[in-house]
Amino acid sequence: xxxLIIDDVDSGTSRLGxxxxxxxxxxxxxxxxxxxxxETVAGRAARRMRGSVSLENNGGFLQMALDLAPDGEVFDASxxxxxxxxxxxxxxxxxxxxxxxxxxxxxxxxxxxFHAGPEWRQVTLPFSAFTAHRxxxxxxxxxxxxxxxxxxxxxxxxxxxxxxxxFFCADDAA
Numbered sequence: 001x002x003x004l005i006i007d008d009v010d011s012g013t014s015r016l017g018x019x020x021x022x023x024x025x026x027x028x029x030x031x032x033x034x035x036x037x038x039e040t041v042a043g044r045a046a047r048r049m050r051g052s053v054s055l056e057n058n059g060g061f062l063q064m065a066l067d068l069a070p071d072g073e074v075f076d077a078s079x080x081x082x083x084x085x086x087x088x089x090x091x092x093x094x095x096x097x098x099x100x101x102x103x104x105x106x107x108x109x110x111x112x113x114f115h116a117g118p119e120w121r122q123v124t125l126p127f128s129a130f131t132a133h134r135x136x137x138x139x140x141x142x143x144x145x146x147x148x149x150x151x152x153x154x155x156x157x158x159x160x161x162x163x164x165x166x167f168f169c170a171d172d173a174a
Contacts (some may be wrong), residue, residue, distance in 0.1 A: 003084060003166040006147075007066070009038065009045040010163055016068060020047050023063040023148070028106075030059020034151075034158065042088055042120060046161040053151050053158055061152040063097070064160070068144050074101050077141040077167055082126035085149075086164035089116025094160050096125060097133075097148040100140055108135040109148070116160050124168070 007014050022036035034051020041048055049064045068075035083096060094116055097109035110130040114123045130139055147165070151158035 002169040004080065004169075005164075005166050006068070007047075007162075007165045009047055012045075016066070018067050020064050020066050022049065023065050024051075025054075025059035025061050028059070029057045030054065030061070031056050032059050032062050034062040036064050041161040041163075042118075044120060044163045046088075046163045048159070048161040049149065049151070050159045051151070051157075053154065053156050055155050060154070061150055062158050063148040063150040063152075064162075065146055065148040066165075067146050074142065075144040077127075077144050079170055080127070080141065080167040081170040082124060082129070082168055083147070084164070084166040084168050085114065085123045085125070085162060086120060087114070087116045087123055087160065087162050088118060088120045089161060090157065090159040091115075091117055092151070092156060092158065092160075094158075095148075095150040095152055096130075097146075097150050098130060098139065098144060099146040099148070100137070100143040101145050102137045102140055102143055103135055105134070107133070108137075109133050110139045120163065
């Protein structure tokens with residue numbers, strides 16, 4: 001499969017030169033708490049988000065986010081068919097949230113769900129699997145801005161690790 005590597009923690013490769021960051025619901029008054037570290041998880045170098053997701057004070061999420069382009073700019077993923085993630089976790093479901101420059105509210109995104117079990121595995125999410133959340137805007141791949149891996153929607157203990165993130169090419173999606 002032909003792919004564009006966005007982040008490969010094992011090899012130390014980050015094609016974008018940007019850092020992942022932790023975003024919690026505290027930005028909106030929630031009380032979820034978490035950490036984002038780089039460490040070895042089940043024998044692999046990984047970025048790991050851990051914490052408690054709480055629904056108190058209208059909260060309910062923790063997110064590890066990566067801006068794909070500097071402020072005001074876009075990342076053109078047209079010609080790509082989707083995302084590939086190498087993940088492991090604590091047996092919970094998590095989301096990938098995509099944001100484009102067409103979205104102006106923080107709660108708007110395009111979302112797809114995946115499961116992160118205790119063993120490392122490759123998750124393939126075609127862009128066609130993403131659904132619009134609280135927006136009528138279409139997913140315009142030429143206007144991508146951010147990817148978020150999100151623990152959301154219910155009170156639980158989050159533990160999600162990612163070792164690799166890629167876009168895969170449309171001609172390889174079949």
